Amino acid sequence: MKALLGLIILFPAFGALFFVLFGRLLSKKLISWLSPSLVGLSFIASLASFLTLKSGSMLYLFPWLSVGNLHVDFALLWDPLSAIMTLTVSGVAFLIHIYSVGYMGEDPGFARYFAYLNLFTFSMLLLVLSPNLPMMFVGWEGVGLCSYLLIGFWFEKETAANAGKKAFIVNRIGDFGFLLGIFLLFTILKDLNFSYINSHAQVLSPAMATAVALLLFLGATGKSAQIPLYIWLPDAMEGPTPVSALIHAATMVTAGVYMVSRLFPVYARSGFALDVVAWVGIITAFFAATIALVQNDIKKVLAYSTISQIGYMFAGVGVGAVSAGMFHLFTHAFFKSLLFLAAGSVIHALGTQDMRKMGGLRKEMPVTFWVFLIAALAISGIPGFSGFFSKDEILAQAFAKSRAIWAIGVITAGLTAFYMFRLIFMTFYGKPKGWQHAHESPPVMTVPMIILAFFSVVAGWIFAAFHHFLEGLGYVRLRELAPSAEHILVAVSVSLALIGIGVAWWVYVRRERGLNFGIIYRVLAGKYYVDEFYDILFVTPYTQGSRVINRYFDKGIIDGAVEGSGKITMEGGKLLSLLQTGFIKDYGLWMAAGVILALTLAIRGVL
């Protein structure tokens, strides 16, 4: 039954190809039934694989690359890690496809949208099912391409087109590191299959392992929007909101965490690389959470929140707890995509993303409000909701490894609760600001949200089974903590989350206006001026350098060479045309001279 694995990627691949080729000819109705159904079939195939296939099953399709001693097979791997990812990706993608039917209903680019969305689903599933690095890289680039296409989906808007470009270029920097890492790994091990790499990680010297791990991690910081390459994700909010939910919250941006988990033995070989992963993760988590405190665009808050939560996942993997990081990835996929879908529902109703123009939506949009509240409780780590289990798992594991990482993580948890409830209070409570009438979204949008809300609650309850399942990988272990210590840690993080919610309530419901901290506020609202800093450090020198090269190298040397060759031909032609006198006798003379020359050479035996 390994063929099921092929079906998982075949359905969305067919959809992408079909809608790209014939999308214009098909009716909206057909597309809105076919595109989600294909992803639904893919989800059913994943479920069937989950129920029937043994861990480690591999569907071998064909040899893909064979050059020298590099042999790469096109195959699909089913193991605990890919199983979790495949189920999450296809399940969330299915719900978001349905939601998109409602959200994008009026858009003229309907067919194009679903072609891209199916292509994305295919690429993402290829990424998680690949058994070797080159195939993973294909999926990696595929999702990057779809991200670019969908961020710039409304390309007639200049900000959207620029945001797409920014995402693509920033990801190029990360992918450059990722590719170098693959090359380096190949020169040492001569094999790029994960199973081989992970079982031979001991062959790498610690220094080599550090180099490989950090290069690959550079790719992860690009794709998963971590410091220093996180800057593209907030701009990516220019895309349609379901895209933000699927690509820029639930699936693609967590690919970096998946990759590090996949190659964990290589990282574990170098303690330094793991520390880098953990520290980059936790600092990003804190840093992005502080920016999220002061954003007024509802999607920007969620974007920074995503960056922050992925930081948690990296911190979890970095302290050696792969299953904790993966568990947070799993729960985050539900509640964060739900947050985006609910925000999309609000945007759909009001036509604005500015929270200062919302307020008081609780009555008009009850379903949206309740699912939003559930997701916010989940991300804030309130006991009983999914985020509580995964976040506390990470914090407990961090505590066992490094108190500093744990401390930053707990403070971040408090900030998270504050900005999430700031969002809720500004959007759903208080008096309406600047809108007359709002309406609840149609069932095609609310039903997927309700399903996601269900999972946002219950996804955390399976944590014990989840860890046990991932132990099948052979390199997943959790540190044991004394139960009393664990209870204290939980108490600390939950009380900080409650304090965050309380402060948000006091500021935005009691006082009904934000606090002003002067310079701190301005620095946060200016997002620490990182974009401006990168502009001065990289963008300006690059454009200025390009200008200089254009003037001297392009205009001087390249244009000179092109025009020069033309000039040489023309001058040569002029010179030769002197022979054309128009006198037949001259031509005859040249001919005779040629004959005499040829005869002389023939007689002397040269020719």
Added chain:
Amino acid sequence: MNGYGILILASLLFAGGVAGFFLKKDLLTMLLSAEVSLSGAILALLYFALSNPTEVRAGIIAVLTVAAAEVAVALASVAVVVRVKGRATEKTVSEMKG
């Protein structure tokens, strides 16, 4: 008949043709001279055909074809030049531009 006699005759014809081509100014005479030198070449070839029949005969036919084609094209050109310019000398042709 002495074989060398034929070769000497051929050389004379050829040399005469070439000399006529370079010395005469009238296009028609130059054309005839070229034909004469071609005849010289054909005569030489005929002599060699005695020892190596097949290939050389093919060569002779080729030369004859070229000569015939030349006459056809060149004679037609000369006729046009005469009609336009009144007479056909080397000078009238060199004044043409195209």
